[in-house]
Amino acid sequence: MADAGDLRDFTQPDELSDLTIIINGTPLHVHKQYLAEWSPVWRRMFLESFTDHDELKEVQLPDKNIDEFTELLHCIYSTQKPISVHNVAFLLELAEEYQMERITKRCEEFLMNQERSIEILVLAQKFHLKNVYKRCVEFAKTRTLEDLETDPETKNLDPQTLLSIYKGKIEMLLDYSNELKQNEDKMSQERDLLKMEKENMKRSLQSIQKLWDTPNKRCYRHMSDNLYDYSCAECNEKMYREVRKLCGEGQHLRRYFPKIPPK
Numbered sequence: 253m254a255d256a257g258d259l260r261d262f263t264q265p266d267e268l269s270d271l272t273i274i275i276n277g278t279p280l281h282v283h284k285q286y287l288a289e290w291s292p293v294w295r296r297m298f299l300e301s302f303t304d305h306d307e308l309k310e311v312q313l314p315d316k317n318i319d320e321f322t323e324l325l326h327c328i329y330s331t332q333k334p335i336s337v338h339n340v341a342f343l344l345e346l347a348e349e350y351q352m353e354r355i356t357k358r359c360e361e362f363l364m365n366q367e368r369s370i371e372i373l374v375l376a377q378k379f380h381l382k383n384v385y386k387r388c389v390e391f392a393k394t395r396t397l398e399d400l401e402t403d404p405e406t407k408n409l410d411p412q413t414l415l416s417i418y419k420g421k422i423e424m425l426l427d428y429s430n431e432l433k434q435n436e437d438k439m440s441q442e443r444d445l446l447k448m449e450k451e452n453m454k455r456s457l458q459s460i461q462k463l464w465d466t467p468n469k470r471c472y473r474h475m476s477d478n479l480y481d482y483s484c485a486e487c488n489e490k491m492y493r494e495v496r497k498l499c500g501e502g503q504h505l506r507r508y509f510p511k512i513p514p515k
């Protein structure tokens with residue numbers, strides 16, 4: 253990359269320069285051939301002036317900014333200064349005026365590699381940089397409405413661009429809401445399954461509780477008694493086996509539950 257010392261000083265006359273551009277009294281010595289190669293606007297201007305038998309040697313551009321115009325020259329001369337955040341906006345402006353598609357292309361490539369912002373979206377909108385535009389609308393739709401409203405650049409977005417952002421935002425929210433709905437369905441299925449397991453567990457515990465009131469689960473001597481005799485070793489032994497059996501089933505209850513097939 254060229255540093256400032258390597259850059260051409262256009263204010264100094266050059267033996268081969270054949271055109272002087274004057275901006276607010278400052279002469280810039282340039283080469284028609286070079287400018288014509290980059291800009292069809294300049295090319296036409298030079299060709300038209302040539303037929304007047306009075307070759308164009310000097311052009312006054314009073315409405316231009318000398319620094320910005322010099323930057324443009326640096327970008328097209330062999331030193332080819334890089335596009336930067338400092339020059340991209342006015343280079344796009346000048347490139348549009350002089351139909352310098354290669355400069356526009358370089359600016360677009362530069363912007364594609366910059367962090368996305370509303371400021372860049374405004375540039376993309378103004379100079380019809382389709383890829384940059386698309387990329388920044390994608391970015392803008394992920395911002396909150398507050399972020400968008402407080403960004404000073406938002407007021408420079410035209411209604412069509414704002415519409416694209418809001419449309420993208422709505423689509424994004426719809427996707428999100430569909431996702432939530434799917435999660436809700438899934439959780440509701442899981443909840444039903446747990447509820448069923450709980451009911452089964454409860455039923456199993458209730459049947460264990462009823463054992464002490466079931467006469468035919470006792471020993472033959474106490475089968476006709478109204479109340480359970482806790483002092484009978486034989487009854488207790490029978491009861492112990494029954495409880496063990498039912499608890500064993502309880503541990504494996506989950507195995508017998510029908511699974512709800514996932515959607």
Ligand SMILES: [Zn+2]
Pocket residue numbers: 470471472473474481484485486487488
């Ligand atoms: Zn007994």
